[in-house]
Amino acid sequence: MSTQEELMNNLLNVDLEIIDVVRELQHQNWESSSLKDQVGDLLKIRDEMVQKLMSQNGNAD
DSSP, X not given: OOHHHHHHXXXXXXXXXXXXXXXXXXXXXXXXXXXXXXXXHHHXXXXXXXXXXXXXXXHHO
């Protein structure tokens, strides 16, 4: 698997985890600070992965 494919796979996994945490947060009526923090952390990780993917796409040209 190429690095780009691995990043895309990891990005999908992070997206699915974000969805799961948001669903749990909704289930708890948006009152869990720890789940809110977890979503924030996951979004930061996702942003970093997207930046890496975009930089690799730029290098592929």
